[in-house]
Amino acid sequence: MERTLPAAARSLSKVLNPTARRFLACRRTPLRPIAACPPPHGPSHRQLHGTAIRKHASPPPKSRDRGPASTEDTQTDFGALDVLRNTTTPATAIDACMHNGFALNNQTRILGSGVLLVGGEAFRWRPWLDERRTEGTVADGAVGDDAMTGRLKNAKGLWEVHHGAWGILDLVWPKPDLLIIGTGPQVTPIAPAVRRYLNDLGIRLEIQDTRNAAAQFNLLATERGVHQVAAALIPLGWKEGR
Template sequence: MAVRQRLPELIRALKSAPARPVAKNHLLPSLRRAFSLYDQINLIDNVPDDQLRFQRYTDTGFRVNGVEYEGSLLCYGNFLMSWTPKKFSDITSDSLSIFRTMRPVPEILILGCGRHIEPVDPELRHFICSTGMKLEVLDSRNAASTYNILNEEGRMVAAALLPYGVSS
């Protein structure tokens, strides 16, 4: 009963809190508010050292586990690889052919399209589905965050990410 009485108070406090300005360095959003009303919990900061974690994105690359990477990246579980596509139209079944031989097959492929979500060619979508993966298409900022969450949960997840500055 006490929680019900405090809930309107908490909602008012959250609504009246000043909006934080958007940082120029494009930090990924914190998961604090998604899991708790308290700032003591931040699951992303407690990821084991051997687990990949996207910490920041830029127009030209990403920061993963404290290391800056330029260009597109392909991630699977805790493996990180440089990836050749420079723009969305470069993404083909050949550029994702590694998934023909990868075992175990990831349950989901998160495709980060750059700044804007792009429609996926039906042939590419068919190729991805034929490998046994589900496809999630997002802008690269949200794709990196989604990868963090699913990887942290221990899911078999892969991500193919173009830098955020890429647009069609």
């Protein structure tokens, strides 16, 4: 025997909760406002949880004894994670940045000037000397070029040296991929003309203060090789003068 829709709804309402029965009764009345119909899920709506709810936290351990020390030989050796531990440090790595110069890893000291590290070689570097001045000391008849003072900033306060200071980079081949410039005790932005000149040689630049520039050169020269990374460093005791 076929059952009509109202009869099926009445049979279904007998097994539903009171809220659902009110909702079905509202739906069967077409003239009743929709706003008056109660929602299918009222305050008595229940949520199902797949896991049991813990009413109390687990008690703290009675002892901190973890048993005897492990004798396994599979423990992680964090010293083995140093991928450069078996790599030889370059002889031109900076061992110390001093007030008036630098100490290299090969026990060489360069005093009274900066240093230019290219292709595994170290060169005394005085970019503050004007091209028209003669390098030397007062005893040699010069005008005190051994003093670490001069001008490395242009009128706009940017770090700028003449192109002749980069002469070794014009001659060396293959040229380094990266040049790290240490501008002295603090970071000084370099002039666009200097960046353009070195970029035209195919060399990328990294500008830092001298201490951080030396540390970065040591790391990258050890990792990538001295032919890929070069450095141009100004001593920490450098003073901008006239």
